[in-house]
Amino acid sequence: MLIFLNHLINGISLGSVYAIIALGYTMVYGIAKMLNFAHGDVIMVGAYICFFAVSSYNLPPLAGVLLAVVACTALGIVIERLAYKPLRQASSLAVLITAIGVSYFLQNGAQLLWSSNIKMFPSFFTGRPIELFGGELKITVTTIVTVAACIVIMLALTWFTGRTRMGKAMRACSEDKGAAQLMGINVNATISMTFAIGSALAAIAGVLFCSAYPNLTPTTGSMPGIKAFTAAVFGGIGSIPGALLGGILLGVIEILASAYISTQLSNAIVFAVLIVVLLVRPTGLLGKQIREKV
Numbered sequence: 001m002l003i004f005l006n007h008l009i010n011g012i013s014l015g016s017v018y019a020i021i022a023l024g025y026t027m028v029y030g031i032a033k034m035l036n037f038a039h040g041d042v043i044m045v046g047a048y049i050c051f052f053a054v055s056s057y058n059l060p061p062l063a064g065v066l067l068a069v070v071a072c073t074a075l076g077i078v079i080e081r082l083a084y085k086p087l088r089q090a091s092s093l094a095v096l097i098t099a100i101g102v103s104y105f106l107q108n109g110a111q112l113l114w115s116s117n118i119k120m121f122p123s124f125f126t127g128r129p130i131e132l133f134g135g136e137l138k139i140t141v142t143t144i145v146t147v148a149a150c151i152v153i154m155l156a157l158t159w160f161t162g163r164t165r166m167g168k169a170m171r172a173c174s175e176d177k178g179a180a181q182l183m184g185i186n187v188n189a190t191i192s193m194t195f196a197i198g199s200a201l202a203a204i205a206g207v208l209f210c211s212a213y214p215n216l217t218p219t220t221g222s223m224p225g226i227k228a229f230t231a232a233v234f235g236g237i238g239s240i241p242g243a244l245l246g247g248i249l250l251g252v253i254e255i256l257a258s259a260y261i262s263t264q265l266s267n268a269i270v271f272a273v274l275i276v277v278l279l280v281r282p283t284g285l286l287g288k289q290i291r292e293k294v
Contacts, residue, residue, distance in 0.1 A: 040225015
Protein backbone atom coordinates (compact mmCIF):
# COMPACT_ATOMS: atom_id res chain seq x y z
CA MET A 1 0.00 0.00 0.00
CA LEU A 2 2.81 2.42 0.90
CA ILE A 3 4.59 1.65 -2.38
CA PHE A 4 1.38 2.51 -4.22
CA LEU A 5 1.13 5.80 -2.30
CA ASN A 6 4.72 6.64 -3.23
CA HIS A 7 3.91 6.05 -6.89
CA LEU A 8 0.71 8.07 -6.54
CA ILE A 9 2.60 11.04 -5.06
CA ASN A 10 5.19 10.87 -7.84
CA GLY A 11 2.35 10.76 -10.39
CA ILE A 12 0.68 13.82 -8.89
CA SER A 13 4.01 15.68 -8.96
CA LEU A 14 4.64 14.82 -12.62
CA GLY A 15 1.00 15.52 -13.45
CA SER A 16 1.27 18.96 -11.87
CA VAL A 17 4.05 19.84 -14.34
CA TYR A 18 1.91 18.55 -17.21
CA ALA A 19 -0.99 20.62 -15.89
CA ILE A 20 1.06 23.84 -15.86
CA ILE A 21 2.15 23.23 -19.45
CA ALA A 22 -1.38 22.24 -20.44
CA LEU A 23 -2.71 25.54 -19.05
CA GLY A 24 -0.61 27.33 -21.67
CA TYR A 25 -2.00 25.11 -24.42
CA THR A 26 -5.57 25.46 -23.30
CA MET A 27 -5.41 29.27 -22.98
CA VAL A 28 -3.94 29.73 -26.47
CA TYR A 29 -6.41 27.33 -28.05
CA GLY A 30 -9.38 28.60 -26.06
CA ILE A 31 -8.78 32.23 -27.07
CA ALA A 32 -6.84 32.18 -30.36
CA LYS A 33 -8.10 28.77 -31.59
CA MET A 34 -4.49 27.86 -32.43
CA LEU A 35 -2.50 24.75 -31.52
CA ASN A 36 0.93 26.07 -30.58
CA PHE A 37 3.07 22.95 -30.89
CA ALA A 38 6.18 25.06 -30.27
CA HIS A 39 5.02 25.43 -26.67
CA GLY A 40 7.07 22.43 -25.53
CA ASP A 41 10.26 23.97 -26.90
CA VAL A 42 9.62 27.20 -24.99
CA ILE A 43 9.87 24.95 -21.91
CA MET A 44 13.35 23.91 -23.04
CA VAL A 45 14.43 27.52 -23.66
CA GLY A 46 13.27 28.55 -20.19
CA ALA A 47 15.16 25.67 -18.58
CA TYR A 48 18.37 26.56 -20.45
CA ILE A 49 18.15 30.24 -19.50
CA CYS A 50 17.63 29.36 -15.85
CA PHE A 51 20.44 26.78 -15.99
CA PHE A 52 23.04 29.22 -17.36
CA ALA A 53 21.86 32.07 -15.13
CA VAL A 54 22.50 29.94 -12.04
CA SER A 55 25.50 27.83 -13.11
CA SER A 56 27.46 30.31 -15.24
CA TYR A 57 26.54 33.68 -13.71
CA ASN A 58 25.99 32.50 -10.12
CA LEU A 59 22.59 34.14 -9.82
CA PRO A 60 20.27 32.99 -7.03
CA PRO A 61 17.78 30.30 -8.15
CA LEU A 62 14.82 32.66 -7.77
CA ALA A 63 16.54 35.25 -9.97
CA GLY A 64 17.24 32.52 -12.54
CA VAL A 65 13.58 31.52 -12.58
CA LEU A 66 12.42 35.13 -12.93
CA LEU A 67 14.90 35.70 -15.77
CA ALA A 68 13.59 32.58 -17.54
CA VAL A 69 10.00 33.78 -17.11
CA VAL A 70 10.80 37.22 -18.54
CA ALA A 71 12.77 35.78 -21.47
CA CYS A 72 10.10 33.20 -22.34
CA THR A 73 7.35 35.81 -22.07
CA ALA A 74 9.20 37.95 -24.61
CA LEU A 75 9.85 34.87 -26.76
CA GLY A 76 6.16 33.98 -26.75
CA ILE A 77 5.18 37.48 -27.90
CA VAL A 78 7.82 37.41 -30.68
CA ILE A 79 6.68 33.97 -31.88
CA GLU A 80 3.06 35.12 -31.97
CA ARG A 81 3.86 38.34 -33.82
CA LEU A 82 6.21 36.82 -36.42
CA ALA A 83 4.79 33.33 -36.96
CA TYR A 84 1.09 33.32 -36.03
CA LYS A 85 -0.25 36.85 -36.45
CA PRO A 86 0.11 36.78 -40.28
CA LEU A 87 -1.96 33.57 -40.26
CA ARG A 88 -5.03 34.92 -38.47
CA GLN A 89 -7.28 34.17 -41.46
CA ALA A 90 -5.32 31.15 -42.72
CA SER A 91 -6.44 27.54 -42.49
CA SER A 92 -5.73 25.49 -39.39
CA LEU A 93 -3.39 23.30 -41.44
CA ALA A 94 -1.18 26.30 -42.28
CA VAL A 95 -1.02 27.25 -38.59
CA LEU A 96 -0.17 23.67 -37.63
CA ILE A 97 2.67 23.44 -40.16
CA THR A 98 4.01 26.81 -39.00
CA ALA A 99 3.94 25.64 -35.37
CA ILE A 100 5.94 22.54 -36.26
CA GLY A 101 8.42 24.75 -38.13
CA VAL A 102 8.83 27.06 -35.13
CA SER A 103 9.38 24.00 -32.92
CA TYR A 104 12.22 22.70 -35.09
CA PHE A 105 13.67 26.22 -35.35
CA LEU A 106 13.87 26.50 -31.55
CA GLN A 107 15.37 23.02 -31.18
CA ASN A 108 18.06 23.60 -33.79
CA GLY A 109 18.74 27.10 -32.48
CA ALA A 110 19.31 25.60 -29.02
CA GLN A 111 21.73 23.06 -30.49
CA LEU A 112 23.72 25.83 -32.17
CA LEU A 113 23.77 28.02 -29.07
CA TRP A 114 24.22 25.46 -26.31
CA SER A 115 25.26 22.22 -28.11
CA SER A 116 23.41 18.94 -27.90
CA ASN A 117 25.39 17.62 -24.93
CA ILE A 118 23.38 16.64 -21.87
CA LYS A 119 23.58 19.18 -19.06
CA MET A 120 22.73 18.30 -15.48
CA PHE A 121 20.16 20.75 -14.18
CA PRO A 122 20.88 21.80 -10.57
CA SER A 123 18.45 20.90 -7.83
CA PHE A 124 16.89 24.10 -6.52
CA PHE A 125 14.59 22.56 -3.93
CA THR A 126 16.94 20.95 -1.46
CA GLY A 127 15.83 20.03 1.99
CA ARG A 128 14.82 17.11 4.11
CA PRO A 129 11.77 15.28 2.73
CA ILE A 130 8.66 14.80 4.82
CA GLU A 131 8.68 11.23 6.15
CA LEU A 132 5.51 9.39 7.09
CA PHE A 133 4.87 5.87 8.41
CA GLY A 134 8.34 5.55 9.88
CA GLY A 135 10.10 6.81 6.76
CA GLU A 136 8.38 4.38 4.39
CA LEU A 137 6.56 7.22 2.65
CA LYS A 138 8.64 10.22 1.62
CA ILE A 139 7.43 13.48 0.08
CA THR A 140 10.29 15.52 -1.38
CA VAL A 141 10.53 19.29 -1.33
CA THR A 142 10.42 19.29 -5.16
CA THR A 143 7.08 17.47 -5.07
CA ILE A 144 5.62 19.91 -2.54
CA VAL A 145 6.79 22.97 -4.51
CA THR A 146 5.54 21.55 -7.82
CA VAL A 147 2.06 20.69 -6.56
CA ALA A 148 1.76 24.01 -4.69
CA ALA A 149 2.87 25.97 -7.78
CA CYS A 150 0.31 24.15 -9.92
CA ILE A 151 -2.56 24.93 -7.54
CA VAL A 152 -1.54 28.58 -7.12
CA ILE A 153 -1.20 29.08 -10.88
CA MET A 154 -4.58 27.51 -11.60
CA LEU A 155 -6.31 29.65 -8.96
CA ALA A 156 -4.54 32.78 -10.21
CA LEU A 157 -5.54 32.10 -13.81
CA THR A 158 -9.13 31.41 -12.79
CA TRP A 159 -9.24 34.73 -10.92
CA PHE A 160 -7.49 36.55 -13.78
CA THR A 161 -9.86 35.35 -16.49
CA GLY A 162 -12.93 35.92 -14.36
CA ARG A 163 -12.20 39.20 -12.56
CA THR A 164 -9.78 41.36 -14.51
CA ARG A 165 -10.46 43.53 -17.55
CA MET A 166 -7.92 41.68 -19.70
CA GLY A 167 -9.27 38.33 -18.54
CA LYS A 168 -12.80 39.32 -19.56
CA ALA A 169 -11.43 40.50 -22.91
CA MET A 170 -9.84 37.07 -23.37
CA ARG A 171 -13.14 35.37 -22.64
CA ALA A 172 -14.91 37.66 -25.09
CA CYS A 173 -12.36 36.86 -27.82
CA SER A 174 -12.77 33.15 -27.17
CA GLU A 175 -16.52 33.48 -27.78
CA ASP A 176 -16.48 35.72 -30.87
CA LYS A 177 -13.47 37.74 -32.04
CA GLY A 178 -15.55 39.84 -34.44
CA ALA A 179 -18.09 40.85 -31.80
CA ALA A 180 -15.28 41.53 -29.30
CA GLN A 181 -13.60 43.87 -31.78
CA LEU A 182 -16.85 45.71 -32.36
CA MET A 183 -17.10 46.25 -28.60
CA GLY A 184 -13.70 47.99 -28.61
CA ILE A 185 -11.48 45.10 -27.56
CA ASN A 186 -8.02 44.99 -29.11
CA VAL A 187 -8.04 41.39 -30.33
CA ASN A 188 -4.39 41.36 -31.43
CA ALA A 189 -3.17 42.65 -28.06
CA THR A 190 -5.38 40.14 -26.26
CA ILE A 191 -3.99 37.21 -28.24
CA SER A 192 -0.42 38.45 -27.67
CA MET A 193 -1.11 38.60 -23.93
CA THR A 194 -2.39 35.03 -24.06
CA PHE A 195 0.83 33.83 -25.70
CA ALA A 196 2.86 35.81 -23.15
CA ILE A 197 1.08 34.17 -20.20
CA GLY A 198 1.34 30.70 -21.75
CA SER A 199 5.08 31.13 -22.39
CA ALA A 200 5.67 32.40 -18.84
CA LEU A 201 3.96 29.26 -17.54
CA ALA A 202 6.17 27.19 -19.86
CA ALA A 203 9.29 28.68 -18.24
CA ILE A 204 8.05 27.78 -14.75
CA ALA A 205 7.14 24.27 -15.92
CA GLY A 206 10.58 23.86 -17.51
CA VAL A 207 12.33 24.64 -14.23
CA LEU A 208 10.05 22.33 -12.24
CA PHE A 209 10.37 19.49 -14.76
CA CYS A 210 14.17 19.70 -14.92
CA SER A 211 14.38 19.89 -11.13
CA ALA A 212 12.74 16.46 -10.98
CA TYR A 213 14.33 15.05 -14.18
CA PRO A 214 17.68 16.88 -14.42
CA ASN A 215 18.88 15.85 -17.90
CA LEU A 216 18.66 18.97 -20.07
CA THR A 217 19.01 18.77 -23.88
CA PRO A 218 17.57 20.76 -26.84
CA THR A 219 14.80 18.15 -27.14
CA THR A 220 13.89 18.14 -23.44
CA GLY A 221 10.57 19.89 -23.99
CA SER A 222 9.32 17.77 -26.90
CA MET A 223 7.74 14.82 -25.09
CA PRO A 224 6.45 16.82 -22.07
CA GLY A 225 4.90 19.24 -24.55
CA ILE A 226 3.12 16.46 -26.42
CA LYS A 227 1.93 14.87 -23.18
CA ALA A 228 0.73 18.22 -21.85
CA PHE A 229 -1.23 18.77 -25.05
CA THR A 230 -2.69 15.30 -24.52
CA ALA A 231 -3.59 16.32 -20.96
CA ALA A 232 -5.31 19.47 -22.22
CA VAL A 233 -7.39 17.42 -24.68
CA PHE A 234 -7.99 14.77 -22.00
CA GLY A 235 -9.42 17.31 -19.56
CA GLY A 236 -11.21 19.37 -22.21
CA ILE A 237 -9.10 21.83 -24.16
CA GLY A 238 -10.15 25.41 -23.46
CA SER A 239 -11.03 24.61 -19.84
CA ILE A 240 -8.61 25.71 -17.08
CA PRO A 241 -9.92 23.16 -14.52
CA GLY A 242 -9.86 20.59 -17.32
CA ALA A 243 -6.15 21.23 -17.93
CA LEU A 244 -5.46 20.68 -14.22
CA LEU A 245 -7.53 17.50 -14.07
CA GLY A 246 -6.11 16.14 -17.31
CA GLY A 247 -2.52 16.84 -16.27
CA ILE A 248 -2.88 15.18 -12.86
CA LEU A 249 -4.62 12.11 -14.27
CA LEU A 250 -2.07 11.78 -17.07
CA GLY A 251 0.86 11.94 -14.65
CA VAL A 252 -0.70 9.38 -12.31
CA ILE A 253 -1.51 7.01 -15.19
CA GLU A 254 2.02 7.29 -16.58
CA ILE A 255 3.76 6.60 -13.24
CA LEU A 256 1.44 3.71 -12.32
CA ALA A 257 1.80 2.19 -15.78
CA SER A 258 5.59 2.42 -15.51
CA ALA A 259 5.58 0.86 -12.04
CA TYR A 260 3.06 -1.96 -12.50
CA ILE A 261 2.98 -2.72 -16.23
CA SER A 262 6.02 -1.63 -18.22
CA THR A 263 8.24 1.44 -18.46
CA GLN A 264 8.50 0.88 -22.20
CA LEU A 265 4.73 0.75 -22.66
CA SER A 266 3.82 3.60 -20.30
CA ASN A 267 3.59 6.21 -23.06
CA ALA A 268 1.47 3.90 -25.22
CA ILE A 269 -0.87 3.28 -22.29
CA VAL A 270 -1.23 7.02 -21.68
CA PHE A 271 -2.30 7.67 -25.28
CA ALA A 272 -4.53 4.57 -25.30
CA VAL A 273 -6.41 5.96 -22.28
CA LEU A 274 -6.81 9.26 -24.12
CA ILE A 275 -8.32 7.48 -27.12
CA VAL A 276 -10.80 5.62 -24.89
CA VAL A 277 -11.82 8.83 -23.11
CA LEU A 278 -12.33 10.69 -26.39
CA LEU A 279 -14.45 7.85 -27.74
CA VAL A 280 -16.74 8.21 -24.73
CA ARG A 281 -16.49 12.01 -24.35
CA PRO A 282 -15.17 13.66 -27.56
CA THR A 283 -14.87 17.06 -25.82
CA GLY A 284 -12.79 15.70 -22.91
CA LEU A 285 -13.70 15.21 -19.28
CA LEU A 286 -14.68 18.83 -18.56
CA GLY A 287 -15.09 20.10 -22.11
CA LYS A 288 -18.38 21.57 -23.27
CA GLN A 289 -20.20 20.64 -26.42
CA ILE A 290 -20.41 23.67 -28.72
CA ARG A 291 -23.51 23.87 -30.90
CA GLU A 292 -23.20 25.79 -34.12
CA LYS A 293 -26.18 27.24 -35.93
CA VAL A 294 -26.34 26.50 -39.64
